[in-house]
Amino acid sequence: xxxxxxxxxxxxxxxxxxxxxxxxxxxxxxxxxxxxxxxxxxxxxxxxxxxxxxxxxxxxxxxxxxxxxxxxxxxxxxxxxxxxxxxxxxxxxxxxxxxxxxxxxxxxxxxxxxxxxxxxxxxxxxxxxxxxxxxxxxxxxxxxxxxxxxxxxxxxxxxxxxxxxxxxxxxxxxxxxxxxxxx
Numbered sequence: 269x270x271x272x273x274x275x276x277x278x279x280x281x282x283x284x285x286x287x288x289x290x291x292x293x294x295x296x297x298x299x300x301x302x303x304x305x306x307x308x309x310x311x312x313x314x315x316x317x318x319x320x321x322x323x324x325x326x327x328x329x330x331x332x333x334x335x336x337x338x339x340x341x342x343x344x345x346x347x348x349x350x351x352x353x354x355x356x357x358x359x360x361x362x363x364x365x366x367x368x369x370x371x372x373x374x375x376x377x378x379x380x381x382x383x384x385x386x387x388x389x390x391x392x393x394x395x396x397x398x399x400x401x402x403x404x405x406x407x408x409x410x411x412x413x414x415x416x417x418x419x420x421x422x423x424x425x426x427x428x429x430x431x432x433x434x435x436x437x438x439x440x441x442x443x444x445x446x447x448x449x450x451x
Contacts, residue, residue: 309357
């Protein structure tokens with residue numbers, strides 16, 4: 269199923285551009301992957317498949333350690349909520365808000381469940397989860413600083429706000445007119 273969904277998503281743009289009856293049939297076959305999302309974010313169905321797959325395998329790999337389960341699920345949910353709130357993939361705007369709100373409620377339930385359980389015997393796992401959380405937070409802060417540096421300091425500044433070209437006769441007349449108006 270995942271391979272078929274990946275194939276359909278990769279071929280989406282070619283199906284749209286061809287316009288043949290076979291392409292239209294393929295669009296209808298894979299419609300369940302795209303119809304909920306805006307056309308710019310047609311690939312978000314694959315991101316949802318990945319999120320759901322990762323959430324389902326966490327209890328398999330951390331069967332006897334609830335600290336690791338809670339930590340991994342919280343990090344996964346928060347990571348995918350960040351992606352979702354940045355991309356805003358849903359076709360309806362309120363669905364984006366509802367998806368973020370639902371994910372926050374699930375994370376809150378995970379945190380309340382962690383506080384209500386007895387985790388005294390899992391102190392070693394708590395240390396590892398805390399270290400992983402701090403490293404993830406440091407990488408996040410570093411990424412935000414780099415991004416802001418690129419956005420605000422990386423813009424090339426030109427010496428002039430406007431450039432008037434006087435290559436041809438009419439443009440030369442326009443440049444002389446602007447020069448006269450600016451004096």
